[in-house]
Amino acid sequence: MGSRTARPAAAPLLERESELAAAARGVAALCSESAEGSTGGLLIYSGEAGFGKTAVLDAVCKLAADRCTVWSARCGEGLTSVPFHAVRRLLQPALTVSAAGGEAKQLLGDRYDIVGPALGIAPANAHRTDPQGVRDGLDSLVERLAALHRPLVLLVDDAHWCDLETLAWLAAFAQRPGGLPVLVVLAYRTGEAVGETAEYLRGLESAATACVRLRALTPDAIAQLSRTALGEHADDPFCREVWAVTGGNAYETVELLARVQDDALEPVEDSAGALRALGASARGSGLIARLEELGTAATRFAWAAGILGTDISLDLAASLAGLGPAEAATCAGRLREARILTGNDPMEFVHPLIAGAVYRAVPAAARTAMHGRAAWAVTEAGRGPAAAARHLLEVHPDEDPELVEQLREAAAEHLAVGAPDAARRCLERALAEPPLPTVRARVLYELGCATLLTSPATTVGHLRAALEQQGLDADTRVDAVFRLSQALTHNNQPAEAAQVAAAEAERTEPGPARRRLQSAHFLWEGVRAVEADGPARSRRLAAMADGLSGSDDSERILLILRAFDGTARGESAEEVVEICDRALINGRLAPGVGWTSAEWGFEPAALLGLSYAFADRLDRAESLFSEALRAFEAAGWSGGHLSFANALIGYVQRRRGRLVEAETYLRESLRLAERVGNGMPLNWDAASMLIDTLLARGHVEEAVEVADRYGFAPPYPAPMVIPDAPSVRGRLLLAQGRVKEAVAELAAVGEALRVRGRHNGIMAPWAGDLVCALATEDRPRAVRLAAYVRDRAERIGTDTAIGESMRIAATLETGRRAVELLGGAVGYLEASPCAYEHALARVEFAMATRSQVDLQRGLTLAEACGADGLVSRAGRGL
Numbered sequence: 001m002g003s004r005t006a007r008p009a010a011a012p013l014l015e016r017e018s019e020l021a022a023a024a025r026g027v028a029a030l031c032s033e034s035a036e037g038s039t040g041g042l043l044i045y046s047g048e049a050g051f052g053k054t055a056v057l058d059a060v061c062k063l064a065a066d067r068c069t070v071w072s073a074r075c076g077e078g079l080t081s082v083p084f085h086a087v088r089r090l091l092q093p094a095l096t097v098s099a100a101g102g103e104a105k106q107l108l109g110d111r112y113d114i115v116g117p118a119l120g121i122a123p124a125n126a127h128r129t130d131p132q133g134v135r136d137g138l139d140s141l142v143e144r145l146a147a148l149h150r151p152l153v154l155l156v157d158d159a160h161w162c163d164l165e166t167l168a169w170l171a172a173f174a175q176r177p178g179g180l181p182v183l184v185v186l187a188y189r190t191g192e193a194v195g196e197t198a199e200y201l202r203g204l205e206s207a208a209t210a211c212v213r214l215r216a217l218t219p220d221a222i223a224q225l226s227r228t229a230l231g232e233h234a235d236d237p238f239c240r241e242v243w244a245v246t247g248g249n250a251y252e253t254v255e256l257l258a259r260v261q262d263d264a265l266e267p268v269e270d271s272a273g274a275l276r277a278l279g280a281s282a283r284g285s286g287l288i289a290r291l292e293e294l295g296t297a298a299t300r301f302a303w304a305a306g307i308l309g310t311d312i313s314l315d316l317a318a319s320l321a322g323l324g325p326a327e328a329a330t331c332a333g334r335l336r337e338a339r340i341l342t343g344n345d346p347m348e349f350v351h352p353l354i355a356g357a358v359y360r361a362v363p364a365a366a367r368t369a370m371h372g373r374a375a376w377a378v379t380e381a382g383r384g385p386a387a388a389a390r391h392l393l394e395v396h397p398d399e400d401p402e403l404v405e406q407l408r409e410a411a412a413e414h415l416a417v418g419a420p421d422a423a424r425r426c427l428e429r430a431l432a433e434p435p436l437p438t439v440r441a442r443v444l445y446e447l448g449c450a451t452l453l454t455s456p457a458t459t460v461g462h463l464r465a466a467l468e469q470q471g472l473d474a475d476t477r478v479d480a481v482f483r484l485s486q487a488l489t490h491n492n493q494p495a496e497a498a499q500v501a502a503a504e505a506e507r508t509e510p511g512p513a514r515r516r517l518q519s520a521h522f523l524w525e526g527v528r529a530v531e532a533d534g535p536a537r538s539r540r541l542a543a544m545a546d547g548l549s550g551s552d553d554s555e556r557i558l559l560i561l562r563a564f565d566g567t568a569r570g571e572s573a574e575e576v577v578e579i580c581d582r583a584l585i586n587g588r589l590a591p592g593v594g595w596t597s598a599e600w601g602f603e604p605a606a607l608l609g610l611s612y613a614f615a616d617r618l619d620r621a622e623s624l625f626s627e628a629l630r631a632f633e634a635a636g637w638s639g640g641h642l643s644f645a646n647a648l649i650g651y652v653q654r655r656r657g658r659l660v661e662a663e664t665y666l667r668e669s670l671r672l673a674e675r676v677g678n679g680m681p682l683n684w685d686a687a688s689m690l691i692d693t694l695l696a697r698g699h700v701e702e703a704v705e706v707a708d709r710y711g712f713a714p715p716y717p718a719p720m721v722i723p724d725a726p727s728v729r730g731r732l733l734l735a736q737g738r739v740k741e742a743v744a745e746l747a748a749v750g751e752a753l754r755v756r757g758r759h760n761g762i763m764a765p766w767a768g769d770l771v772c773a774l775a776t777e778d779r780p781r782a783v784r785l786a787a788y789v790r791d792r793a794e795r796i797g798t799d800t801a802i803g804e805s806m807r808i809a810a811t812l813e814t815g816r817r818a819v820e821l822l823g824g825a826v827g828y829l830e831a832s833p834c835a836y837e838h839a840l841a842r843v844e845f846a847m848a849t850r851s852q853v854d855l856q857r858g859l860t861l862a863e864a865c866g867a868d869g870l871v872s873r874a875g876r877g878l
Contacts, residue, residue, distance in 0.1 A: 040180035047214030050251030078309030083419030114636030133636025216248030234267030441469030570759030657835025698869015724764035803828030
């Protein structure tokens with residue numbers, strides 16, 4: 001099923017001119033040598049069963065064969081649960097050659113360890129693989145193959161039976177920026193797809209270059225088919241009856257005409273009455289009756305073929321049917337003569353309608369037993385539990401501990417190749433067996449781990465259930481609690497996450513496990529937007545971290561949490577940096593608390609980098625965040641993790657004043673985040689950072705557009721957002737001239753943060769903006785706020801915080817005092833790493849002193865930052 005070889009046509013392809021014209025246009029665009037260059041696309045054919053989709057694809061293959069490289073795959077009804085099956089078959093020609101020649105690693109490059117296992121050409125990873133990383137790797141692979149084998153056409157038949165993993169990739173690939181480098185042609189049966197398959201197919205149709213719906217053949221076309229098969233003497237009444245019996249269904253017509261030939265029936269009006277009986281023998285119960293006429297052995301062989309579905313091995317089918325090699329070969333020959341099977345070894349059914357009819361004809365008990373034998377035979381052949389899983393899923397529950405273990409092993413293999421949904425199906429089936437009571441909790445735990453990246457809400461349910469069972473060892477129980485708290489936080493429930501961790505910590509003996517749970521409690525409490533008693537939590541955390549040297553991972557995590565808490569509270573930046581440094585080993589993250597840590601997650605490393613960033617140690621922060629980007633890419637974590645890494649780097653660029661670069665990273669972060677979902681804390685962080693960056697650039701309308709698109713308005717998420725979301729929204733309202741709304745927003749968030757003991761005016765810049773908003777309407781209140789900003793800035797002690805506080809205070813002054821404050825702000829901000837804030841203070845100082853030299857310097861700084869609004873302001877000043 002790799003390079004498609006068109007089968008000899010049993011009948012002419014009639015009334016498909018528009019279908020073939022669409023293909024011709026697609027091939028012409030792909031092969032174009034015009035100045036605009038060639039373009040790929042997505043062409044979709046759909047229609048009812050038997051309307052000739054496969055015949056059309058064969059014609060497309062012929063049409064493209066002389067000008068293009070054509071590869072194809074045909075999906076099968078029994079293979080929908082086999083992850084990446086269709087894409088493996090689709091790319092088999094290239095992969096087989098590459099693997100045989102030792103070129104697979106070169107072809108896949110640095111994604112070999114990520115994509116290779118999914119394609120079956122590399123051993124599975126020891127850890128779970130991110131599905132998005134696999135999809136991105138497949139994109140890159142097809143781009144390379146398109147360059148090597150251009151122009152390249154990929155055909156997928158019976159896509160309504162495509163595995164979900166391949167469909168997910170195709171749906172994303174079809175919408176890739178810049179268009180497709182290949183021509184993808186899909187065919188699927190209408191009315192067959194359900195659930196996620198139907199959703200993916202609808203998405204593909206919306207992205208398609210062209211969608212063509214196949215129709216039933218007209219009476220004239222049926223008459224032409226009849227006369228081509230039976231001779232020109234076939235009369236009109238006979239031909240009309242052929243059309244009446246088949247309803248214009250191309251497959252049923254060809255089969256009916258073949259039966260007419262087999263029975264030597266004269267194609268005249270007197271014979272028309274026999275057509276309905278002959279037609280019935282080509283489908284459904286009539287087909288099965290015809291099969292049974294071939295004998296018991298042939299019927300059993302056909303049943304075995306139905307169980308295997310596609311790519312039917314003669315030896316394996318013989319084994320399932322209980323036949324010897326010679327007898328199996330004879331049966332296969334009879335089935336080919338009866339137009340039920342085609343090919344030699346491997347074989348396939350002549351048509352999916354036949355395959356479905358044969359499979360459904362297998363008695364239920366025999367079908368279950370044959371699936372069980374098929375699973376055993378596949379395992380014995382060395383193909384592994386994952387290959388046997390599709391058969392195991394069909395076996396009736398029977399309290400079989402061995403089957404449970406096979407399904408657990410299959411789930412682990414599926415996770416390792418980036419197919420968590422396939423893993424979930426295996427583990428859900430294992431629960432239905434059911435497993436032994438001592439194993440049930442472990443299966444629930446594994447099920448929770450399988451859905452962690454794809455469905456936090458589902459993960460919560462499974463892990464809660466696992467923790468209610470007996471059977472988890474102490475280490476696994478602690479890990480289950482930690483993962484449950486992670487899932488709750490990702491599900492916008494950080495308060496419950498903290499409570500779960502704290503409650504388990506109380507029940508756990510002192511030691512590393514307890515410290516891990518305590519750290520989880522402090523972590524999720526610390527990232528909450530609102531908490532009951534923030535100052536008390538901070539005191540407890542400070543007491544636990546006091547004196548720790550970072551001798552093990554649990555100590556390092558506590559130090560990181562203590563540093564970030566100190567950052568949010570507005571403590572001395574020098575002290576915060578000293579605590580951060582204790583959490584490192586020779587200036588680097590310890591392996592156990594790195595970005596891809598299975599034990600701690602990526603959150604602690606992110607908090608460490610942010611603590612450095614708000615302490616004006618932007619070089620260290622950028623180094624950590626760049627390491628995150630590399631680590632996530634190397635691990636193939638191309639979903640939320642990679643999005644977050646881009647957001648962090650973008651925010652460091654924003655702090656540096658590299659606003660154009662920041663915007664690029666942050667827009668990429670949101671693009672990646674949208675592939676995972678919307679409304680998650682990750683989307684809020686990236687949106688808040690981007691809005692803040694666009695406002696610094698002076699692009700207010702674009703900032704409003706981003707806010708509208710991502711619902712950047714109350715209610716805010718339960719986890720905290722960086723920079724503080726209400727503060728950024730208040731800044732946006734001010735930029736729009738909505739001063740009263742801005743004052744209300746900023747005052748409310750200020751009160752909430754001060755009650756919590758969070759006083760970092762850079763992380764949450766509410767107070768400075770509120771001073772500016774109140775400067776003319778309520779000067780006394782503005783003066784008090786400015787004093788608060790200055791006091792807190794002095795406590796933090798960074799050049800950025802102090803310089804910004806002086807610039808803010810200057811907005812309330814005039815004359816010499818304003819000049820003095822702005823001059824001081826320029827001095828501090830010139831020494832800080834934050835170029836945009838320096839440029840802003842420089843321009844305001846120049847405007848106050850009416851110095852063209854300083855204004856020109858401020859203009860130059862603003863231009864370097866990409867702060868277009870400040871550039872215009874400085875230009876007007878000049």
